[in-house]
Amino acid sequence: MSVAVHSAVLVGIESRPVTIMAESNLGPGGLKITGLSDVATREARVRVKSALAQCDIEAGNVDVIVTPEVTGNPSGLDLAIALAITALRHKAGEEFWQQRRDAIIVGELAFDGRVHPVRGTVAHARAAGKGATGRGQIVVPKANHTDASMTEAEVFSCDTLDQAINGPLWKTLAKPGKYGDPVNAPDALDLADIASPSVRRALEIAAAGQHPLLLVGPPGSGKTQAARRLAGILPRMTDAEDLDVLTIHDAAGLRGGNAYKPPSMQRPFRAPHHTVSEIGLLGGGDNPRPGEVTLAHHGVLFLDEVHEFRKSVLESLGRVLSEGKVTLRRTATMPAAPLLVGSTNPCECGLGPDRGCTCTPERLKSYRDRAVAYESLFAMRVEVPYVPVGGVAWSPDPEAYSSSKVRARVEAARAIIARSPGAPFVLGRSIPTITPEAQRLLDTKALPFPMIRDVNLVARTVAALDDKDRITEVHMAEALSFRVRP
Numbered sequence: 001m002s003v004a005v006h007s008a009v010l011v012g013i014e015s016r017p018v019t020i021m022a023e024s025n026l027g028p029g030g031l032k033i034t035g036l037s038d039v040a041t042r043e044a045r046v047r048v049k050s051a052l053a054q055c056d057i058e059a060g061n062v063d064v065i066v067t068p069e070v071t072g073n074p075s076g077l078d079l080a081i082a083l084a085i086t087a088l089r090h091k092a093g094e095e096f097w098q099q100r101r102d103a104i105i106v107g108e109l110a111f112d113g114r115v116h117p118v119r120g121t122v123a124h125a126r127a128a129g130k131g132a133t134g135r136g137q138i139v140v141p142k143a144n145h146t147d148a149s150m151t152e153a154e155v156f157s158c159d160t161l162d163q164a165i166n167g168p169l170w171k172t173l174a175k176p177g178k179y180g181d182p183v184n185a186p187d188a189l190d191l192a193d194i195a196s197p198s199v200r201r202a203l204e205i206a207a208a209g210q211h212p213l214l215l216v217g218p219p220g221s222g223k224t225q226a227a228r229r230l231a232g233i234l235p236r237m238t239d240a241e242d243l244d245v246l247t248i249h250d251a252a253g254l255r256g257g258n259a260y261k262p263p264s265m266q267r268p269f270r271a272p273h274h275t276v277s278e279i280g281l282l283g284g285g286d287n288p289r290p291g292e293v294t295l296a297h298h299g300v301l302f303l304d305e306v307h308e309f310r311k312s313v314l315e316s317l318g319r320v321l322s323e324g325k326v327t328l329r330r331t332a333t334m335p336a337a338p339l340l341v342g343s344t345n346p347c348e349c350g351l352g353p354d355r356g357c358t359c360t361p362e363r364l365k366s367y368r369d370r371a372v373a374y375e376s377l378f379a380m381r382v383e384v385p386y387v388p389v390g391g392v393a394w395s396p397d398p399e400a401y402s403s404s405k406v407r408a409r410v411e412a413a414r415a416i417i418a419r420s421p422g423a424p425f426v427l428g429r430s431i432p433t434i435t436p437e438a439q440r441l442l443d444t445k446a447l448p449f450p451m452i453r454d455v456n457l458v459a460r461t462v463a464a465l466d467d468k469d470r471i472t473e474v475h476m477a478e479a480l481s482f483r484v485r486p
């Protein structure tokens with residue numbers, strides 16, 4: 001006789017269904033598992049037998065077959081394996097199986113029978129919620145319950161294997177609420193704190209048009225402070241975007257410590273160090289995980305000291321950003337469409353021409369040459385001036401420059417761009433309508449083609465912020481003032 005239950009494994013951020021079949025075996029083999037790697041089999045056997053023993057259940061001679069075969073080391077199959085054996089041994093009631101038969105079951109077992117949280121429960125719950133296994137139900141570890149409940153699935157959870165077998169399981173009674181408005185949260189960073197009008201303006205245009213922005217300024221000028229305020233002026237996240245971000249961060253294992261807290265619903269801000277590996281930035285590996293570019297999806301990816309990043313990593317990043325996704329081995333993909341922001345010094349000594357640069361002409365030229373590696377990633381550039389302590393009296397005017405005001409303008413501009421003739425709002429596509437004067441101004445600059453496209457798109461955003469869907473000479477002049485190269 002045999003029993004089959006449903007489980008799932010994570011590939012990148014995608015849930016892949018797995019069937020766990022337990023069959024009585026007359027031989028003396030004890031618990032045998034096929035369909036997992038040798039290491040995964042050894043580890044799962046020890047955990048499952050030990051946890052079952054805590055419930056006074058002897059695994060006995062049983063074959064467990066995992067289909068399709070699973071690579072890597074997915075500890076999240078433990079609970080399903082243990083429950084399949086339990087059912088085979090008639091240690092669980094008929095009513096229990098009527099409730100669980102079609103559910104996806106995920107959870108890692110500890111030796112003492114506790115059920116540990118796993119990565120990827122949100123992805124699995126989304127798959128269950130789409131009815132992939134019949135009745136849209138999922139059984140997860142208690143610590144993953146809140147996050148799984150943000151999906152359409154009917155969620156049950158347990159703390160121990162004993163609870164999974166004998167119940168009662170916890171069940172979601174009401175969907176967890178979200179945090180309030182992230183822009184008006186007490187700890188939110190406000191755009192009004194940024195003294196430079198041109199930097200505030202560049203951030204607003206970049207947010208409205210999703211234009212990658214390069215901040216250039218000496219150390220201490222506040223480039224990081226500027227970049228950090230960008231996530232707060234992007235449009236409020238939609239429910240679908242919320243769920244995408246939660247799915248990604250849960251798959252990366254970043255939700256573990258906050259498992260009982262509702263998700264924050266803030267746009268992500270990720271700032272990987274320049275020593276980051278290609279896998280760290282773009283994702284991948286044997287048990288493929290999201291990289292920083294995917295963790296920043298729907299939010300901001302900040303490359304501080306972008307000139308220090310390896311050329312090969314920047315090239316790969318450019319490819320990923322142009323496709324908006326990372327493709328893993330086989331067919332799995334991970335979304336990767338953050339708003340990119342970079343920072344760099346004006347020159348090698350960092351002082352820049354205004355503050356007594358000490359670079360030799362040769363060093364200035366080599367610094368310029370290296371800039372080619374990253375400049376093509378950006379559509380806009382703005383200089384962040386150095387402000388000596390106490391040097392400029394800036395009184396923030398929350399009425400004009402607060403993040404919530406700017407975000408409202410950004411949302412209005414995006415609505416105009418979305419209905420502008422030509423195309424939906426897609427970065428890098430569709431050249432907008434333009435007045436002859438604006439076109440002449442652009443032509444006088446004799447820019448290379450990729451820059452013409454970027455300047456046109458930035459100009460369209462400037463026009464939209466001005467409540468227009470046609471680019472005039474004034475809009476074009478401002479767009480040109482933010483172009484990446486002179």
Ligand SMILES: [Zn+2]
Pocket residue numbers: 347348349350351352357358359
């Ligand atoms: Zn210098």
